[in-house]
Amino acid sequence: MTSASAPAPGAIGAIADDFTGGTDVAVAFRRAGLRTVLLFGPPRPDEVLPPHDAVVVALKTRTIAPAEAVRLSVEAATWLRERGAEQFYFKYCSTFDSRPSGNIGPVADALAELLGASRVVVAPSSPDHLRTQYMGHLFVDRMLLSDSPMRHHPLTPMVDSSVPRLLRAQTSRPVSLIDLRMVRAGADRVRSLVADAPDRSYVVVDALSDSDLAEVGLACADDVLVTGAAGLAGGLGAARMHRLGARTAAGRPASAHPPSPAISAGSRSAVLAGSCSARTLEQVEHMRERHPSFLLDAVLTPDPQALARQALAWFDEQPADSTALIYSSIPSDRLAEVQRLLGVEGASEILETAMGRVARGLVERGVRRLVVAGGETSGAVVTALEVGGGVIGEEAAPGVPWIHSTGPVALDLLLKSGNFGDPELLTRSIRSTAQNGAAA
Numbered sequence: 041m042t043s044a045s046a047p048a049p050g051a052i053g054a055i056a057d058d059f060t061g062g063t064d065v066a067v068a069f070r071r072a073g074l075r076t077v078l079l080f081g082p083p084r085p086d087e088v089l090p091p092h093d094a095v096v097v098a099l100k101t102r103t104i105a106p107a108e109a110v111r112l113s114v115e116a117a118t119w120l121r122e123r124g125a126e127q128f129y130f131k132y133c134s135t136f137d138s139r140p141s142g143n144i145g146p147v148a149d150a151l152a153e154l155l156g157a158s159r160v161v162v163a164p165s166s167p168d169h170l171r172t173q174y175m176g177h178l179f180v181d182r183m184l185l186s187d188s189p190m191r192h193h194p195l196t197p198m199v200d201s202s203v204p205r206l207l208r209a210q211t212s213r214p215v216s217l218i219d220l221r222m223v224r225a226g227a228d229r230v231r232s233l234v235a236d237a238p239d240r241s242y243v244v245v246d247a248l249s250d251s252d253l254a255e256v257g258l259a260c261a262d263d264v265l266v267t268g269a270a271g272l273a274g275g276l277g278a279a280r281m282h283r284l285g286a287r288t289a290a291g292r293p294a295s296a297h298p299p300s301p302a303i304s305a306g307s308r309s310a311v312l313a314g315s316c317s318a319r320t321l322e323q324v325e326h327m328r329e330r331h332p333s334f335l336l337d338a339v340l341t342p343d344p345q346a347l348a349r350q351a352l353a354w355f356d357e358q359p360a361d362s363t364a365l366i367y368s369s370i371p372s373d374r375l376a377e378v379q380r381l382l383g384v385e386g387a388s389e390i391l392e393t394a395m396g397r398v399a400r401g402l403v404e405r406g407v408r409r410l411v412v413a414g415g416e417t418s419g420a421v422v423t424a425l426e427v428g429g430g431v432i433g434e435e436a437a438p439g440v441p442w443i444h445s446t447g448p449v450a451l452d453l454l455l456k457s458g459n460f461g462d463p464e465l466l467t468r469s470i471r472s473t474a475q476n477g478a479a480a
């Protein structure tokens with residue numbers, strides 16, 4: 041229990057390895073009650089932060105070369121530390137998306153070195169998203185990760201479900217497991233097991249529910265570096281609020297969160313889908329049946345500039361009151377064929393560049409509300425649009441908030457992780473923006 045005279049802890053500085061992961065973790069901190077700032081891409085040296093309890097820097101480091109991922113992550117952590125962060129959260133995917141070469145292990149190793157963290161908790165479980173971990177094995181809904189559609193992921197196919205094994209392939213530090221029975225013994229037990237782990241090691245922690253993660257959050261409330269997905273961020277945020285409660289007495293005043301601005305009225309919306317995840321494929325299908333759509337075909341047109349021009353020429357022919365879907369999402373058998381012809385990196389490079397150019401073209405044409413499906417794709421779009429950050433608004437689905445961007449052109453962005461949301465999310469989010477527009 042925190043005493044009323046306990047000093048207020050410094051802010052949490054979070055580093056997310058992709059942009060949808062950044063929105064997901066930002067919304068988890070915000071939901072816990074922390075004033076949260078979200079920045080996209082490496083922060084500018086002169087960036088001025090409003091009052092906050094947590095800052096999330098969303099990077100695009102999940103699938104780039106490990107050395108570059110390490111460099112960008114260490115720079116972000118250093119920047120956050122210079123701005124007063126005292127605890128650091130490395131956010132990776134709840135399905136532990138990575139390759140044997142990294143980047144979760146190398147980035148976590150480098151952050152631990154930088155921050156002097158000896159034992160580091162690893163907990164990808166995110167029950168809100170139906171990602172749970174039992175005896176070290178990750179489940180997606182009712183399936184083992186390795187049986188789930190994640191085994192067909194275009195960039196990070198996940199064919200093993202054991203988090204300790206996945207992590208051991210990416211680090212030379214020892215990796216141990218705190219299984220669910222120990223987690224259910226409570227925060228003190230977890231804390232003492234972490235303290236007993238070898239020096240310079242990782243401790244993978246099971247969790248099936250938010251209450252498990254609340255215990256884990258309490259157990260690592262004083263750790264300088266914690267790693268996981270949005271689930272543990274919620275647990276850590278709750279532990280933090282408990283302490284901040286001592287400072288704010290009656291809790292956070294209502295005015296502490298900036299109000300979510302209403303979604304801007306009267307401007308056009310568009311949907312860009314570059315995720316090939318099972319849920320996005322369903323969402324794209326639902327939207328395709330109801331709205332005009334254009335498939336970006338990298339095999340027919342491998343020049344990203346030309347591909348973007350085709351898509352924008354098509355967009356120019358659509359009725360001004362329509363909401364267009366521009367997508368490259370295809371099922372795993374067709375994906376394998378495209379990757380055979382263009383290479384895995386080649387295909388994604390073409391499509392991400394094209395998506396970025398399309399996004400810029402859409403904004404030039406007056407689109408102000410953009411829904412983007414896929415983390416890498418969101419990274420490409422937000423980077424091309426030079427959006428530096430945003431205010432977090434309402435959640436369209438768990439972990440998928442509207443972002444009201446800061447910067448010269450105000451945009452409403454919904455960055456949707458590949459497997460998040462129900463099958464109607466894309467169509468519904470467009471409808472809700474249209475209704476908002478009509479009502480305003």
Ligand SMILES: Nc1ncnc2c1ncn2[C@@H]1O[C@H](COP(=O)(O)OP(=O)(O)OP(=O)(O)O)[C@@H](O)[C@H]1O
Nearest residue numbers: 194315317368378387388391414415416417457458
């Ligand atoms: N038709 C296609 N052929 C080959 N690659 C594709 C195709 N469509 C998309 N891709 C690539 O697949 C990758 C999809 O990754 P992205 O992160 O956008 O989606 P996701 O992994 O489902 O989302 P998340 O990371 O949020 O779970 C991107 O690099 C994209 O360019």
Ligand SMILES: O=C(O)[C@@H](O)C(=O)CO
Nearest residue numbers: 061064133134269415457
């Ligand atoms: O944790 C998740 O599943 C998501 O936030 C994500 O990282 C999507 O790329």
